[in-house]
Amino acid sequence: xxxxxxxxxTVSQRTWDAAAIxxxxxxxxxxxxxxxxxxxxxxxxxxxxxxxxxxxxxxxVGHWYAxxxxxxxxxxxxxxxxNVLYPMGFDAFGLPAENAAIRNGIHPAxxxxxxxxxxxxQFDLMGPMIDWSRxxxxxxxxxxxxxxxxxxxxxxxxxxxxxxxxxxxxxNDQTVLANEQVIDGNVCERCGAEVYKRDLEQWFFRxxxxxxxxxxxxxxxxxxxxxxVMQRNWIGRSEGARLTFRIETGDDLEVFTTRPDTVFGxxxxxxxxxxxxxxxxxxxxxxxxxxxxRDAARRKSEIERxxxxxxxxxxxxxxxxxxxxxxxxxxxxxxxxxxxxxGYGTGAVMAVPAHDERxxxxxxxxxxxxxxxxxxxxxxTLNADTMAESYVGPGRMLNSGRFDGTPMPERxxxxxxxxxxxxxxxxxxxxxxxxxxxxxxxxxGTPIPIVYCDxxxxxxxxxxxxxxxxxxxAEFTPTGQSPLVSHEAFLKATCPACGGEARxxxxxxxxxxxxxxxWFRFTNPNYEAGPIDPERVKQWTPVDLYTGGIEHAILHLxxxxxxxKVLRDLGLVDHGEPFRKLRNQGMILAxxxxxxxxxxxxxxxxxPLVERYGADALRLHLMFLGPWEQGGPWNDRGIxxxxxxxxxAFQIVADTDTGSRxxxxxxxxxxxxxxxxxxTIARVSKDIEQFHFNTMIAALIEFSNELTKLKGTDVAxxxxxxxxxxxxxxxxxxxTPYVAEEMWQxxxxxxxxxxxxxxxxxxxxxAVDQIEIPVQINGKLRERVTIAVDATEDDAVAAAQxxxxxxxxxxxxxxxxxxxxxxxxxxxxxx
RNA sequence: GCCGGAGUGGCGGAACGGCAGACGCAGCGGACUCAAAAUCCGCCGGGGCAACCCAUGGGAGUUCGAAUCUCCCCUUCGGCACCA
Numbered sequence: 001x002x003x004x005x006x007x008x009x010t011v012s013q014r015t016w017d018a019a020a021i022x023x024x025x026x027x028x029x030x031x032x033x034x035x036x037x038x039x040x041x042x043x044x045x046x047x048x049x050x051x052x053x054x055x056x057x058x059x060x061v062g063h064w065y066a067x068x069x070x071x072x073x074x075x076x077x078x079x080x081x082x083n084v085l086y087p088m089g090f091d092a093f094g095l096p097a098e099n100a101a102i103r104n105g106i107h108p109a110x111x112x113x114x115x116x117x118x119x120x121x122q123f124d125l126m127g128p129m130i131d132w133s134r135x136x137x138x139x140x141x142x143x144x145x146x147x148x149x150x151x152x153x154x155x156x157x158x159x160x161x162x163x164x165x166x167x168x169x170x171x172n173d174q175t176v177l178a179n180e181q182v183i184d185g186n187v188c189e190r191c192g193a194e195v196y197k198r199d200l201e202q203w204f205f206r207x208x209x210x211x212x213x214x215x216x217x218x219x220x221x222x223x224x225x226x227x228x229v230m231q232r233n234w235i236g237r238s239e240g241a242r243l244t245f246r247i248e249t250g251d252d253l254e255v256f257t258t259r260p261d262t263v264f265g266x267x268x269x270x271x272x273x274x275x276x277x278x279x280x281x282x283x284x285x286x287x288x289x290x291x292x293x294r295d296a297a298r299r300k301s302e303i304e305r306x307x308x309x310x311x312x313x314x315x316x317x318x319x320x321x322x323x324x325x326x327x328x329x330x331x332x333x334x335x336x337x338x339x340x341x342x343g344y345g346t347g348a349v350m351a352v353p354a355h356d357e358r359x360x361x362x363x364x365x366x367x368x369x370x371x372x373x374x375x376x377x378x379x380x381t382l383n384a385d386t387m388a389e390s391y392v393g394p395g396r397m398l399n400s401g402r403f404d405g406t407p408m409p410e411r412x413x414x415x416x417x418x419x420x421x422x423x424x425x426x427x428x429x430x431x432x433x434x435x436x437x438x439x440x441x442x443x444x445g446t447p448i449p450i451v452y453c454d455x456x457x458x459x460x461x462x463x464x465x466x467x468x469x470x471x472x473x474a475e476f477t478p479t480g481q482s483p484l485v486s487h488e489a490f491l492k493a494t495c496p497a498c499g500g501e502a503r504x505x506x507x508x509x510x511x512x513x514x515x516x517x518x519w520f521r522f523t524n525p526n527y528e529a530g531p532i533d534p535e536r537v538k539q540w541t542p543v544d545l546y547t548g549g550i551e552h553a554i555l556h557l558x559x560x561x562x563x564x565k566v567l568r569d570l571g572l573v574d575h576g577e578p579f580r581k582l583r584n585q586g587m588i589l590a591x592x593x594x595x596x597x598x599x600x601x602x603x604x605x606x607x608p609l610v611e612r613y614g615a616d617a618l619r620l621h622l623m624f625l626g627p628w629e630q631g632g633p634w635n636d637r638g639i640x641x642x643x644x645x646x647x648x649a650f651q652i653v654a655d656t657d658t659g660s661r662x663x664x665x666x667x668x669x670x671x672x673x674x675x676x677x678x679x680t681i682a683r684v685s686k687d688i689e690q691f692h693f694n695t696m697i698a699a700l701i702e703f704s705n706e707l708t709k710l711k712g713t714d715v716a717x718x719x720x721x722x723x724x725x726x727x728x729x730x731x732x733x734x735x736t737p738y739v740a741e742e743m744w745q746x747x748x749x750x751x752x753x754x755x756x757x758x759x760x761x762x763x764x765x766x767a768v769d770q771i772e773i774p775v776q777i778n779g780k781l782r783e784r785v786t787i788a789v790d791a792t793e794d795d796a797v798a799a800a801q802x803x804x805x806x807x808x809x810x811x812x813x814x815x816x817x818x819x820x821x822x823x824x825x826x827x828x829x830x831x
Numbered sequence: 832g833c834c835g836g837a838g839u840g841g842c843g844g845a846a847c848g849g850c851a852g853a854c855g856c857a858g859c860g861g862a863c864u865c866a867a868a869a870u871c872c873g874c875c876g877g878g879g880c881a882a883c884c885c886a887u888g889g890g891a892g893u894u895c896g897a898a899u900c901u902c903c904c905c906u907u908c909g910g911c912a913c914c915a
Binding site for chain 2: 015225226229230233234236238240255256257258259270314337338339340341343344345348349350351352356357358359361430431432550553554624625626627630632633635637638639640641642644645647648651694695697698699701702705708772773774776778779780781784805816817818819821824825827828829
């Protein structure tokens with residue numbers, strides 16, 4: 001619907017004044033609700049999603065940079081006739097609110113809900129087309145109750161489970177710490193005490209159940225390749241075999257290996273210190289050293305245990321036990337060492353020092369036997385005693401009984417088949433991906449809907465009793481312990497199974513749970529009958545375009561994909577991949593090239609810049625800095641260029657006589673102008689589509705510079721001129737929404753420019769019949785020649801031979817060959 | 832160590848097999864002005880009087896032609912980091 005123009009601004013205003021027009025149009029857009037998305041709109045849908053912010057209370061220029069690009073894109077999409085959903089909300093649970101509570105005594109809820117309106121205002125300053133009527137705030141019970149609901153569904157399906165997991169424990173504060181609260185590898189951020197990992201009962205989501213699909217479906221989405229690569233590496237699929245080694249004690253020790261062909265060279269075994277068999281197999285003589293090694297390993301920080309510096313110096317101790325190599329029947333020692341990780345494979349490895357770098361370092365450190373079983377072709381014979389590094393390349397099997405001479409890796413399947421036939425192993429695929437630990441010993445998050453009853457054990461809270469409310473009357477103490485642990489009213493519950501006394505789960509959910517499905521909620525944030533309105537979700541999802549920082553390449557995007565697949569299997573959505581197309585912005589750094597930081601005061605606030613230059617100029621400046629996906633250090637040096645461009649465009653409109661329109665009348669100047677207009681339409685449309693906002697702006701600047709030159713000429717009275725000026729304003733609307741609205745009004749057009757149709761490129765209007773192309777002699781540029789666009793090679797070369805200095809170059813030479821690329825160039829090879 | 836991305840004027844960048852440096856900033860010269868701001872016009876990679884020559888991190892290669900493709904190296908920014 002098009003409203004009547006009843007603004008008080010007069011067309012006589014001659015210069016651009018951002019401070020006057022921006023607040024005016026902001027009001028008007030709000031009053032007329034032009035950014036509210038109508039679900040009933042029959043146009044093709046387009047769901048543009050951009051990662052919602054944490055409500056810290058501050059939007060700096062980095063946020064502007066991230067949010068303006070998708071805004072420009074969504075605006076063009078809407079003008080191109082799509083029904084666009086472009087919502088926004090707040091990722092409102094999380095640690096900063098809780099830290100504010102602990103340090104300053106402000107309740108997390110107060111802090112969060114005071115920040116949100118401020119954030120909304122800061123958003124609106126940039127003039128985005130956000131539909132605020134669909135706002136989702138994840139700390140609202142109306143949202144987090146559905147986290148709890150989904151949790152219960154996952155519990156039913158065995159996708160949520162409780163298990164013991166290693167978490168950081170501070171012995172001084174008597175509390176669990178989040179990873180980010182552990183500094184320098186193993187020091188408590190709060191009290192400076194040395195912390196260590198401790199096994200506690202934790203909640204997990206079984207994301208590994210979906211590993212195969214999470215990997216394979218990456219091929220089906222239009223995402224930046226680096227993000228896909230990072231996800232693939234994180235999921236980490238490895239093909240190999242599981243092999244069984246008999247231990248002298250009678251137990252079986254299973255290992256996973258990607259190189260079952262080297263089993264003949266397995267000269268010892270290494271198990272993780274935490275491996276359950278260690279207690280059983282360690283003999284009395286070694287028990288003391290094994291125990292102290294395990295203790296030390298537990299205290300070691302992740303950094304100490306896994307850093308490269310330490311990698312060369314392997315540590316470990318002998319358990320006193322021996323295993324039998326299943327193919328050589330040799331007796332081999334079993335060691336424990338912290339380079340073997342309990343969380344991967346079986347937590348035990350067969351060590352083949354000749355063909356594995358880590359095993360070789362370990363063998364050398366403890367003088368263990370080394371046996372070469374793969375010999376590369378065309379290379380000196382490997383010598384176990386003198387080899388400087390392990391050999392991991394292709395070659396022929398050696399010292400391997402019946403397999404001697406078999407080339408690897410091409411005949412690896414034969415070895416696996418034989419091992420399987422002999423009952424010594426089986427093919428296996430192993431994943432690096434671990435299940436998702438979702439419990440947090442934190443207050444400001446979604447309560448996990450579980451109670452513990454002395455009689456019935458762990459009991460889920462019935463759906464009808466949701467939400468389990470987070471109590472707001474919480475006391476925060478400097479220890480950082482979650483107030484829920486000591487909140488009697490919260491803790492006390494009735495067992496849903498037997499009606500007896502029960503105690504509530506005090507852990508809350510990882511905030512990544514909130515962001516794993518929030519976009520579904522935007523389609524109908526008030527839906528009461530379930531987390532997701534089935535009709536709306538069918539209408540709007542999957543998301544057509546998702547934008548955000550590459551820092552979320554792995555966790556958030558992987559969890560979101562996992563949740564979508566779970567919701568699909570629950571029958572709530574009809575697709576498994578949430579985001580069809582993903583684009584990442586680069587990061588805007590502080591001027592020094594470092595990350596913008598609040599504490600160092602290097603965050604740049606947009607507000608003074610808006611006051612001085614206007615939001616439109618700042619929007620353009622940010623988009624003009626360089627390729628959006630690249631980012632870079634902030635500087636405000638170039639912003640005056642954007643001011644000049646806007647001022648010039650404004651002047652073109654101000655000087656345009658809306659009353660006079662004469663037909664082009666076949667003038668060449670008018671035809672030339674139409675060519676330029678349509679070429680610019682093509683460039684701008686394509687650049688926005690491809691996220692090339694910097695070159696999109698360059699095209700508009702070129703266009704306006706040309707129009708400025710033509711302003712005083714006769715062509716400025718033609719239809720072609722009006723088409724050019726109107727197109728300029730329409731194409732500026734996504735990038736500079738305020739001034740475009742003003743200019744549209746000055747042209748006497750109906751409100752709102754943002755509800756107009758995007759100009760359409762007409763190729764026929766850009767056609768030319770003469771073209772100037774370069775002439776090269778032996779690949780070096782010498783002249784330019786104007787020829788017909790559709791000139792034949794003979795005609796083109798003939799014209800080139802006589803142009804300018806070309807005859808001099810050809811004199812006394814023989815033309816050996818000519819190359820003519822129509823529309824591009826002519827190259828004459830002479831000798 | 833492994834996996835990705837990026838190296839182009841004083842600066843941000845454009846071109847991504849075919850006229851290197853679009854567009855913008857800064858700078859220089861000029862117009863307007865009592866003056867300044869704003870605006871407008873011109874110049875603006877290096878060398879050379881010029882014809883021309885050199886130039887896209889360095890080196891090789893493919894091609895009529897390479898900033899662009901291939902290989903090696905250097906620098907830099909991300910990610911993973913003993914994953915068997």
